[in-house]
Amino acid sequence: MTTLNPEMSATINSTSHEHHHMPPRGMMRWLKTTNHKDIGTLYLWFSFIMFLIGGCMAMLIRVELFEPGKVILDPNLFNQMTTVHGLIMVFGAVMPAFTGLANWLIPLMIGAPDMALPRMNNWSFWILPFAFSILLSTLFMPGGGPNFGWTFYAPLSTHYSSDSTALFVFSIHIMGISSIMGAMNVIVTIFNLRAPGMKWMNLPLFVWTWLITAFLLIAVMPVLAGVVTMVLTDKFFGTSFFDAAGGGDPVMFQHIFWFFGHPEVYIMILPAFGIISSIIPAFSRKKLFGYSSMVYATVSIAVLSFIVWGHHMFTTGMPLFSELFFMYCTMIIAVPTGVKVFNWVATMWRGSLSFEPPMLFAIAFVILFTIGGFSGLMLAITPADFQYHNTYFVVAHFHYVLVTGAVFAIMAAAYYWLPKWTGHMYSFKLANWHFWCSVISVNVLFFPMHFLGLAGMPRRIPDYALQFANLNKIVSLGGFAFGLSQLLFFALVIKCIRGGESAPAKPWDGAEGLEWTLPSPPPYHSFTTPPEVE
Amino acid sequence: MNAYAKYYVPEQSPWPIIGAVGLFGIAFGAGHFVIELEKGQATHGLYLLLAGIATILFMIVGWFRHVIIESMSGLYSKQMDISFRQGMSWFIFSEVMFFAAFFGALFFVRVFSVPWLGGHDGGVTHQILWPHFKAQWPLIITPKGDKTQAMPWLGVPLINTVILLTSSVTLHFAHVSLEKNKRKTLTVCLGLTILLGLSFLFFQATEYYHAYTEVGLTLKSGVYGNTFFMLTGFHGLHVTLGSIFLIVLFCRVLKGHFTPDKHFAFQAGSWYWHFVDVVWLCLFVFVYVL
Numbered sequence: 001m002t003t004l005n006p007e008m009s010a011t012i013n014s015t016s017h018e019h020h021h022m023p024p025r026g027m028m029r030w031l032k033t034t035n036h037k038d039i040g041t042l043y044l045w046f047s048f049i050m051f052l053i054g055g056c057m058a059m060l061i062r063v064e065l066f067e068p069g070k071v072i073l074d075p076n077l078f079n080q081m082t083t084v085h086g087l088i089m090v091f092g093a094v095m096p097a098f099t100g101l102a103n104w105l106i107p108l109m110i111g112a113p114d115m116a117l118p119r120m121n122n123w124s125f126w127i128l129p130f131a132f133s134i135l136l137s138t139l140f141m142p143g144g145g146p147n148f149g150w151t152f153y154a155p156l157s158t159h160y161s162s163d164s165t166a167l168f169v170f171s172i173h174i175m176g177i178s179s180i181m182g183a184m185n186v187i188v189t190i191f192n193l194r195a196p197g198m199k200w201m202n203l204p205l206f207v208w209t210w211l212i213t214a215f216l217l218i219a220v221m222p223v224l225a226g227v228v229t230m231v232l233t234d235k236f237f238g239t240s241f242f243d244a245a246g247g248g249d250p251v252m253f254q255h256i257f258w259f260f261g262h263p264e265v266y267i268m269i270l271p272a273f274g275i276i277s278s279i280i281p282a283f284s285r286k287k288l289f290g291y292s293s294m295v296y297a298t299v300s301i302a303v304l305s306f307i308v309w310g311h312h313m314f315t316t317g318m319p320l321f322s323e324l325f326f327m328y329c330t331m332i333i334a335v336p337t338g339v340k341v342f343n344w345v346a347t348m349w350r351g352s353l354s355f356e357p358p359m360l361f362a363i364a365f366v367i368l369f370t371i372g373g374f375s376g377l378m379l380a381i382t383p384a385d386f387q388y389h390n391t392y393f394v395v396a397h398f399h400y401v402l403v404t405g406a407v408f409a410i411m412a413a414a415y416y417w418l419p420k421w422t423g424h425m426y427s428f429k430l431a432n433w434h435f436w437c438s439v440i441s442v443n444v445l446f447f448p449m450h451f452l453g454l455a456g457m458p459r460r461i462p463d464y465a466l467q468f469a470n471l472n473k474i475v476s477l478g479g480f481a482f483g484l485s486q487l488l489f490f491a492l493v494i495k496c497i498r499g500g501e502s503a504p505a506k507p508w509d510g511a512e513g514l515e516w517t518l519p520s521p522p523p524y525h526s527f528t529t530p531p532e533v534e
Numbered sequence: 535m536n537a538y539a540k541y542y543v544p545e546q547s548p549w550p551i552i553g554a555v556g557l558f559g560i561a562f563g564a565g566h567f568v569i570e571l572e573k574g575q576a577t578h579g580l581y582l583l584l585a586g587i588a589t590i591l592f593m594i595v596g597w598f599r600h601v602i603i604e605s606m607s608g609l610y611s612k613q614m615d616i617s618f619r620q621g622m623s624w625f626i627f628s629e630v631m632f633f634a635a636f637f638g639a640l641f642f643v644r645v646f647s648v649p650w651l652g653g654h655d656g657g658v659t660h661q662i663l664w665p666h667f668k669a670q671w672p673l674i675i676t677p678k679g680d681k682t683q684a685m686p687w688l689g690v691p692l693i694n695t696v697i698l699l700t701s702s703v704t705l706h707f708a709h710v711s712l713e714k715n716k717r718k719t720l721t722v723c724l725g726l727t728i729l730l731g732l733s734f735l736f737f738q739a740t741e742y743y744h745a746y747t748e749v750g751l752t753l754k755s756g757v758y759g760n761t762f763f764m765l766t767g768f769h770g771l772h773v774t775l776g777s778i779f780l781i782v783l784f785c786r787v788l789k790g791h792f793t794p795d796k797h798f799a800f801q802a803g804s805w806y807w808h809f810v811d812v813v814w815l816c817l818f819v820f821v822y823v824l
Contacts (some may be wrong), residue, residue, distance in 0.1 A: 123550035132559035167565035224633025238754035247757035249647035
């Protein structure tokens with residue numbers, strides 16, 4: 001949301017002679033680009049490809065779990081699939097999608113000519129395909145790829161893992177370098193390149209949430225680099241950080257990892273909050289309810305994210321005081337998150353609602369993310385967590401917040417800004433099909449997992465007891481349907497890029513923000529001179 | 535025209551993709567090299583690693599050369615300078631967090647895991663696992679019985695502390711001289727800083743040699759040796775990078791680059807050096823003295 005004056009209508013000046021105005025042709029355009037729109041497009045496509053690859057792994061997992069007993073995967077391969085599925089979806093699909101959106105949108109939203117450090121921006125992107133090629137190459141090595149879960153707990157990763165752990169470690173290192181550089185770029189752009197007159201409390205919420213996300217990234221990605229380095233030296237160079245026989249502690253791994261891991265969770269949801277806060281007001285034709293409380297809630301969530309990591313470790317052995325501390329801190333997070341959900345609902349209250357595809361996804365986000373939030377609250381209760389820990393209940397919880405949370409928000413963002421990016425309207429019919437198929441199948445996929453977990457089915461196991469067979473079959477069918485539904489999205493995007501009814505500068509009548517003052521698609525170099533904002 | 539009007543957006547550049555290829559070489563090469571090292575048959579992993587490092591060096595030289603030319607030809611506005619400064623500050627913050635992970639490990643081990651292994655929490659696990667283990671720091675006898683010795687803080691570490699602190703002071707004088715346009719003092723102070731940095735590295739190398747050959751403290755000597763070598767090693771790596779940074783600045787000073795009000799690279803190098811200095815102070819206190 002912004003409080004921009006409608007008559008501020010940017011003085012879009014394209015008289016700069018420093019740049020060529022047409023993109024160069026061919027492969028080199030993409031390899032050497034310094035343009036935030038090109039780089040944003042690259043990030044988004046990369047993320048979608050990773051989403052499909054990680055999705056194929058999920059399909060294999062669901063085939064294996066379709067029936068008890070061995071179906072197609074050896075247990076070791078099953079473990080590699082769960083591990084790499086997690087790594088790819090977290091680092092390859094969700095994070096790059098948000099970075100792609102940041103690249104495309106932040107300069108347009110704040111009236112900047114580009115990202116602050118355009119060449120470094122290109123470097124951040126092009127590291128990723130290499131990093132994931134390395135990660136995927138481990139699957140074909142003797143001994144197989146990483147099979148210790150995406151959280152790579154010691155001693156699974158230090159004592160019982162295959163050689164490929166070394167490549168896993170280095171691929172994480174360069175992914176981290178990429179994320180840190182991307183985040184630096186976002187922060188510097190927001191701090192330094194806002195159009196004159198654009199005050200902090202006028203920033204669109206997507207910009208605000210990304211600013212905080214970028215701070216979290218810079219704070220915790222180096223910690224991840226540190227912990228993978230310790231795993232590497234423990235495994236290959238004889239150190240004993242995570243080995244009690246040398247004075248270390250395997251539980252210390254979990255402390256360091258989750259000090260990274262919990263802020264990481266918010267890295268994957270805060271930009272989604274920003275997206276939803278842009279879309280709901282647009283289709284409710286009202287200003288966002290409680291703009292400043294949204295900003296403060298985001299900041300509080302980020303601050304709290306640094307002191308709640310222990311809730312991932314309630315069963316691994318901590319003093320009682322720590323368990324209580326982490327439990328209460330975690331529950332406090334429900335307050336700012338509740339503020340957000342309340343504000344979205346209050347924005348819709350008595351609004352003049354319409355249900356275009358972005359709004360459908362946004363509403364689904366609010367409802368389904370809240371379900372994930374509630375199961376998170378259940379997991380935050382230490383004694384209850386003793387029961388839920390390591391069951392499918394946890395799997396259900398984090399897939400609700402990550403798939404119907406983060407991924408649905410990304411879909412909503414794509415449907416909201418696709419006309420702006422491509423200059424074409426997409427087929428609402430296809431989009432509605434995509435939405436309804438996704439939203440039904442995703443619940444068939446993840447909702448029964450709650451019951452499986454409560455009934456005691458452990459996660460990360462290729463086989464299970466007979467009493468879980470029926471629900472697993474339903475879950476798998478939901479999974480296949482959800483996977484197939486995403487092909488509709490792929491088809492829709494391709495169709496939209498290739499043509500269609502041309503989109504006006506502002507295809508949604510309730511939308512606000514500088515990006516809608518530019519034509520669709522925006523010129524290759526936009527805001528070469530910044531607009532004046534009142 | 536307002537101050538924002540001329541934000542410089544560079545043309546297409548080959549350097550980032552070269553850098554990405556270089557990082558790929560380093561990561562993929564290092565990964566395979568580590569595996570081959572363990573099996574004692576180092577071959578192509580090492581070559582790929584070296585090729586990656588060479589590519590990155592080539593990229594750094596080319597990229598920075600390009601940036602220096604752009605900067606000298608006046609393409610960068612004041613706003614661009616602020617972008618660079620903010621970028622560098624956040625980069626240093628990320629480095630702080632990297633060291634925080636290792637300091638965190640050190641504190642966790644000292645405050646929790648070693649005392650717990652010695653039974654200080656009232657538990658009984660240690661009686662079953664290693665009943666003779668005594669919790670102490672430095673951990674010179676590990677639970678499984680490996681013995682080593684602690685590194686004293688008197689001697690080389692103290693000398694190195696003095697050296698590095700002095701180098702921060704000389705660098706500060708160099709910066710002040712640059713701002714007052716006293717080129718001669720600038721050259722002398724910067725040169726002195728580099729000499730101090732290199733002598734720090736020399737002393738640290740002798741300390742490592744001493745540790746490995748005489749004291750019997752190695753990377754494998756339990757968690758004391760682990761934290762000692764990882765913290766001082768990563769710090770030494772940063773001093774090395776910082777020294778290279780300063781040497782490049784020195785050459786640029788000799789060529790007459792930098793003006794009293796426009797010297798981002800010098801500022802960045804100086805920040806980096808002071809940061810490395812602060813890390814050393816923490817190291818000296820928590821790794822050696824306490």
